[in-house]
Amino acid sequence: MNKTLELTGIIGYPITPFSDVTGAVNILQLQGIIDGLISSGSSAIAALGSAGEGAYLNTAEWEETALATIHHVADRVPVIIGISELTTPDAVARAVFADKAGVKAVMVSPMSYYKLSEDEIFAHYQAISDAISVPIMVYNNPSTSGIDMSPEFMCKMVNSITNVTMVKESSGDIRRMHQLHMLSNGTLPFYNGCNYLALEAINAGAKGWCSAAPILIGDLPKQLFDSIKSGDNNKARNLFYQQITFLEFIVKQGLAASIKVGLKLQGTDVGSPRLPLKDLPAREHVALRRILVDLGRFN
Incomplete structure (x- = not known):
């Protein structure tokens, strides 16, 4: 079993482009987005998370996107694949597929219709761990999954489940x-998944920042991360305040919809989000355009 993967820095999250004509995943555009994330300094690529609309793809689309990501990255950086399934058998099946395809880790967010107990969540992660040989990142995102895991419980899983x-x-x-940080005496690698908390989270000891932001604003997130880690606090604050309006916007308006509109504004039409998600209202296009102009990221 593998517990050796060390991730740090910016973990780039590609969105999943769709053809507006057929609705199919546009693999060529996905490859371009991945290349952009890597060139902007991402130290890993994490596909099929919330920004990648992983929960909205059917099995064939999900597998196609996972394989295309792994093959195109071609070991330039580690690839993480997101898994968010309602049932444990489906989550295990996708984790096994990703493991066999050559992924370096899986990121698992338990989804809920019924409220799950900690015992049920633990068993979900245990079953996935038992079926694969790569590390598991526990993804706590109550706003999308309907499940909020406490720090104590997540530390318990890391200490008790082999691949977590x-x-x-x-x-x-x-x-x-x-x-x-305190519960693990600083030994547990944790990652910031809330864009507008980047400054505080990295200062709190986050090993990395998981974000789709570099798709639209290039290496500004990496500059922020590096300045914090190098102890240049004035530069870090300036970079953070430069980005904060954008970071708050994409979180509030929805990552997939915001990034797709931003790409369209920058000249690349990657289609609409998968229904029932919708495009942003026209007034928000105007607001995002203004933000990107201010950041010097509007073509």
């Missing part, structure tokens, strides 16, 4: 990251 090795915290509560 790291946590992505996206609740929006910076106290969770301090708790993860």
